[in-house]
Amino acid sequence: MSIESRHIQLMDTTLRDGEQTQGVAFTPTEKVSIAKALLQFLRVDRIEVASARVSEGEKEAVSQINQWARQEGFADRVEVLGFVDHTRSVDWIRSTGGSVINLLAKGSEKHCREQLGKTLEQHSTEVLQTIAYAHEQGLKINIYLEDWSNGYKDSPDYVYGLVDRLRHSPVSHFMLPDTLGVMAPDEVFNSFHDMCGRYPDLLFDFHPHNDYGLATANVMAAVRAGISAVHCTINCLGERAGNASLAEVAVVLRDKMNMQLSIDESHLVRISNMVENFSGKRVAANAPIVGADVFTQTAGIHADGDQKGGLYKTRLGPERFSRTHSYALGKMSGKASLKKNLERLEVELSEEDQKKVLARIVSLGDSKQTITTDDLPFIIADVLESKSYQHIKLLNCSLNSGLDLQSTVSLRVEIQGENHQATGAGSGGFDAFIDAISKVLKKYDYRLPELADYEVRIPKGGHANALTECVITWNCGNELRKTRGVHVNQVFSGIMATIKLINIQLHEMKSSAE
Missing domain, CATH: 3.20.20.70 (Aldolase class I)
Incomplete structure (x- = not known):
């Protein structure tokens, strides 16, 4: 009618x-x-x-x-x-x-x-x-x-x-x-x-x-x-x-x-x-028009369709409400989702680097449902500076912490094809990890250098669930070295930065021995 x-x-x-x-x-x-x-x-x-x-x-x-x-x-x-x-x-x-x-x-x-x-x-x-x-x-x-x-x-x-x-x-x-x-x-x-x-x-x-x-x-x-x-x-x-x-x-x-x-x-x-x-009454993220997520595409196929011809756009566009379209990054992301976010950041990456970054996003998506555009620079920096060394792999790591209690760690790693397990304790989760991994590394005549600086940050305007970037400066004898780790958990971001340094130094030890 x-x-x-x-x-x-x-x-x-x-x-x-x-x-x-x-x-x-x-x-x-x-x-x-x-x-x-x-x-x-x-x-x-x-x-x-x-x-x-x-x-x-x-x-x-x-x-x-x-x-x-x-x-x-x-x-x-x-x-x-x-x-x-x-x-x-x-x-x-x-x-x-x-x-x-x-x-x-x-x-x-x-x-x-x-x-x-x-x-x-x-x-x-x-x-x-x-x-x-x-x-x-x-x-x-x-x-x-x-x-x-x-x-x-x-x-x-x-x-x-x-x-x-x-x-x-x-x-x-x-x-x-x-x-x-x-x-x-x-x-x-x-x-x-x-x-x-x-x-x-x-x-x-x-x-x-x-x-x-x-x-x-x-x-x-x-x-x-x-x-x-x-x-x-x-x-x-x-x-x-x-x-x-x-x-x-x-x-x-x-x-x-x-x-x-x-x-x-x-x-x-x-x-x-x-x-x-x-x-004090919160609006649901999926509330029509005003919800935080209603102009965010999650599936990679939707981003691909928009890029090729606006196939998933409607009259209900974000611009009329002074908002912008965004493309979520996570385990359901595709190349088009990443490209849309890179365009927003005005960042250009080669096809090979895009593949590496996308693989990392999908991997992170298993532990963090959505990666934001604000998180993306951390991931890019981490991936681009990473080497393909695989001398040490962290297979599993469990942390336990409590108020006024020592933290404990139980971990399993693979070093040069051999599996090792160890436990450690310390004043915090990262300290406990260092104790545990040091026990394993002794078998390879390797000792972690001292920390010169330890910096943790989240993206500007980030939320409580934002990615955490940890940059550790190591005192390696005659030089200072920095390694970066990115994870949803700030302790694990430090652990990732540490694993990266170990990989680099184990590679150098192997190369010098040859």
Whole structure:
């Protein structure tokens, strides 16, 4: 069923409904920062920033937001949830300099009867009384019909009766929430199609929740049925399973339904990161649009296809969100994945060196699932300076360390075709390894030189799972020698650097003997 393209308002309720997420409480400064970002940079049409009469801290935050909004021309786009309490919510909002109240009425007969103990007539009279006072005080008025989804299903006549009593009052938007997230797309479409057809002169908003993981699909159904605005949150924050994700809704409405929106997509990820940091609720790496990994290709065949003709690219490209495409390096990597990353680093390698580097990446991928572009210079440097000497091979090595306990090592090595086992102890894992390997090397009249320096580092901006590079400077008599080891474990990076030196010196001993 085709539908005509039209403008859909996005109302962000991160600062109100999103703050009802378990464990989330924004400070006034954080609230102001998020509000400014939403309106000034992301350009959402409206924001809901608080519930009236919650706390003095909330009042301070709302006052600061409203003061800024008035100066910037956004005053009528900042909304506060209010209650059917005649003057109290209205006066609270007015005292903060607010211009809009989102009045919370009962959208289901069961809530009205069992929670309030009132009839439709009694409740609607009190709602109209609060509306009249808000209008008298100069506020713009929207109204929530709380639990509308269950109310419409269980007692549609109650819903019609409430809307009939309010439709001629000064209400701008009738906001219909799926408060408990119980609707499926066909139910959303049928109910909104009925409401929009029955009341063509009213503006309806849809306020979805994501309890069944259907929030975005439900938004599509509501828009298809004719609603004019959708409520969302950044990062899907909200009670229980959260609200609809603003990023998902925005992209789906544009790409899949050809709707017109006000928002600037290039700021979605930056604001997602801001809310993630302030809320303490982490975004899944595979979350659509804003997840850390969603524009990363892992399989080598995908990188190959993109290189040969953009075969795996879609309209959902990273550039529109101020992001970049990346190609993960690991055990599933191919030549194309490596080439893409080398291009990004502006590094050229011969075909032979690319093969060596790729082999090392695949090997590391067994112990570290993904190698980043930041890790790659370490690997390149390590591979290019490595010689093909195989006088000593580390076959196995087990480390045990504990707080205030000596570290122990058990290892198995092959030297010139012969297997050896040894154990060692020391003040740390590397010290224990040196003790163990020295016992083996005595049999070959070889003694490790003294350490002159030992440096461990990770890539700039690296994460806790970044590769570790260890560069050891050895005091080899008349000269200092440096060897490098790269591994996901910093102790093993030192061990790799040590094995490299042993290989070099065993080779020199063999050559001089010949």
